[in-house]
Amino acid sequence: GQQLNQSPQSMFIQEGEDVSMNCTSSSIFNTWLWYKQDPGEGPVLLIALYKAGELTSNGRLTAQFGITRKDSFLNISASIPSDVGIYFCAGPAYGGATNKLIFGTGTLLAVQP
């Protein structure tokens, strides 16, 4: 079935550093979503991507829809302590009338002040 693999699994960085993470799949996705989850909370939608090659920003966050449609990237510039959390990529399962999302394995980000 469809799977999304994220790397790295975890990152420990200093405040102010830039961060890059990615999400890959063996199958094509037509939409990529990036979510952030804080401990004890639900995922919050950060960025949605709909077109191969698309580059979209949300403040210090920038995400790209890979041209092969099998990957996506998320960059965070000038990280701050509140960036701490787990970042998930997600995409819609194909087939049928469903809107169900497949979620990636997550990247845990820790930021040292």
Next chain:
Amino acid sequence: NAGVMQNPRHLVRRRGQEARLRCSPMKGHSHVYWYRQLPEEGLKFMVYLQKENIIDESGMPKERFSAEFPKEGPSILRIQQVVRGDSAAYFCASSPTSTHEQYFGPGTRLTVT
């Protein structure tokens, strides 16, 4: 505009009891999704509902689990005769139309003792 609301936030049940989890979607949203998150894992789709209809329940265990989204009132995820393996965080999401951009609630953390 209030976000997706879930209650209770924490629920403790003994093995064999029933658990009822409630979700009120964002105002204007008529599509509701339930996901389950086991510790240290990503979210797994369970069921997708529109008002009074189940659209996709491919992620729901065949026994003990049921979901509804009545014409009036919140969506309910019901787990009968809970077992320890049901302990997880259950998240509800909603969307205004048949879109992949889903907005999540804070979750209900179910603990089965």
